[in-house]
Amino acid sequence: MDPSEFKPTPLRVPRTLGFRRGESEFSRLYHGGYRSPQRPFPMIDENNDVSEEALSSDIKKLKEKHDMLDKEISQLIAEGYRVIELEKHISLLHEYNDIKDVSQMLLGKLAVTRGVTTKELYPDFDLNLND
16 A cells, blocks of 8 residues: 555544533533434325324324333332433443544554454453453
């Protein structure tokens, strides 16, 4: 490979814990942290023909899912979990995954430099292949 063809891979910037400079406690508790991705609208044909039965079925399924999630939330609260603890845990998992992604990228670059596989580097750094 010609060195002039080498283009560095852009680094992903690790997520922070969701705290922004100047952010208030209230804002962090009620507006920060993980946000679920938005679901796209269901596909509707060009004539906008959607049967009332299909819509009723979709509504029924959504209500059932809502009830199921309410039960799960109640169960977690009954077990002593608090929303703020769960948000903190989710935030820490995001941070862990970002750090692991960067580590894997660095191991990959080091493996290329040494001419070995990343699997062969794991013992050098006391890493477990199953992690």
